Amino acid sequence: MMKLYGMTDSGNCYKPRLLLAKLDIPYTHVETSSRDGTTRRPDYLAKNPNGKVPLLELDGGRHLSESNAILLYLAEGTRFLPADAYERALVHQWLFFEQYSHEPNIAVRRSLIRYPERAAVATPEKMAATLEGGNQALGVMERQLSQTPFLIGDALTVADIALYAYTHDAEEGGYDLAAFPAVSAWLKRVEADPGHVPMEHTG
Structure with missing residues (x-):
């Protein structure tokens, strides 16, 4: 196993x-x-x-x-990764976006608030920069999700799973998800997909 x-x-x-x-x-x-x-x-x-x-x-x-x-x-070989080469490239595009534009802001800001040992790093400048960067990342997602149910189109892929992880609790980092209605609706669609489990699930 x-x-x-x-x-x-x-x-x-x-x-x-x-x-x-x-x-x-x-x-x-x-x-x-x-x-x-x-x-x-x-x-x-x-x-x-x-x-x-x-x-x-x-x-x-x-x-x-x-x-x-x-x-x-x-x-690989499942419904979560498209067979079409262009759609697979779009999945990779969103995965790179998640690690370079989304996670360094939204996840980092959440951790600075959540973990007391990181308080020294949570300067006003750092908190302001991550708030701005995170809102920009959410704005990119909002534009896409205003056009398609999921990030690549009509079907949920690992791109959605990757971006769901830190978006679903972004409010813990001080982000206002109400300002992003398409993102908020997408979160509910991801959660409605078969087999969904909460963050505390460990197998």
Whole structure:
């Protein structure tokens, strides 16, 4: 059985758990956190030298890190990854957007508010910059989702799963989702898709 190393309250770690639930694939969740030092232990670094989560341990001992790479691997041959080359490229486009424009603002701002040990980093300048950047990212999503039910069109893909993870609790980071009605409606469509599980689900 596969093992998934990750933090329960991390959006990046939620992504593969959500897809595994939708695919009804059994796995073992191993709570592993950068906050308690377990990601810096020698046994973990032997599996992932980057010392981050999530990390997927496959049958046979191979390992795969980076949340969106894990999504692409698990989605291969399923309804969550289009067969058409252009649509697959659009999925990758949104995955890059999620990691470069969305997560560094929305997820980071949430973590600065959520974790007391990060208070020293939560300067007024940092909070203002992440609020502005996050609202810009939500605006990009709003424009797309005003035109299509999901990010790639009519069907939910791993692009939606990736962006759902940190968007669904963006209000914890001080974002006003009411200002983005198409995004808010999309969140409900994602949640209505078969096999949906909440963030605290660990298999």
